[in-house]
Amino acid sequence: MATPFLLTASNLCVDPACKMLKGNDYLTYLEAKKVIEQGSAQAVDIAEKAKVAFQQEKKKGYLAGLEESQFEQAEQILTVVSRTINYLAGIEKSMVDILLTGVKKIIGDFDQEEVAVSLVKSALQHVRNEKQVTIRVPQSQYSMIKGRVSEILEEYAGVGFIDLVADERLTMGDCIMESEIGLVETSVDVQLRALQKRFEKINASVAGLHNDSDTL
Structure with missing residues (x-):
């Protein structure tokens, strides 16, 4: 066990080899230590906030990059659509002519009685x-x-009698029916004109898309 040591004024002395710290300087030291500790804590807090901010900016950059990539993809798709529409608009008229010519040729090759x-x-x-x-x-x-009227009537039981008339004003491919409901013309030329109007309607729709594509 250590020997008790009694501190008295007679034996109280300072080692001359030691440096003295004045009271005011010690208080300054304590305040500086406190400031350093607070600064360290603030530095850690700032570092954490900076880390969070960096991650947020990184995420924003990723989303911005993703949005830009999606925009570029959409732009490429619109370009392809625009080119396709332009192509269709350019060939639609010639397609109509080719199709109608083909239909006429097919009809011409059919048995005219049929x-x-x-x-x-x-x-x-x-x-x-x-x-x-x-x-x-x-x-x-x-x-x-005339020789096939009976055969025709068998398919249309609701019609009682067909009055077949040879009309010198008509040419091959013409056919006009008169009944209580009015006049019905089913001539080849009439059907071809209806087909042509249908094609022209499609062509107009494509042309409308073509005009819309110019504004893209």
Whole structure:
């Protein structure tokens, strides 16, 4: 056990080799230490906030990059669509001409008797429960159609009688039906014109898309 040591004024002395720290200087030291400790704490807090801010900015940069990438992809898609529309707008008219020419050629290659009968049947599709209808056909096709009237009526039980008339004003491919509902023309040329209008409507739609693409 250590020997007790009694501190008295007689034995209280300072080692001359030691440096003395005045009271005011010691207080300054304590305040400086406190400031340093507070500064260290603030430095840690600033570092943590800087780290969080960096991560946020990094995320913003990623999202901005992603948004820019998506925008570029959308822009590329619109460019492809625009080019496709421009291409379709350029070839649509020639396609209509080619298709109509092809249809006319196909019809021309058909058996004309079958074409004539088909036109009559097409006209009869517009009537229901008619006791009598009058169908006008070209003189050159009258005989061939006359021989198949019974066959035609079998498919249209609602029609009682067909009054077939040879009309010298009509040419091959013409067919006009008269009934109580009015006049129905199912001639080849009429159907081709209807087909052409359909193509032109499609062409107009494509042209509208073409105009819209110019504003992209």
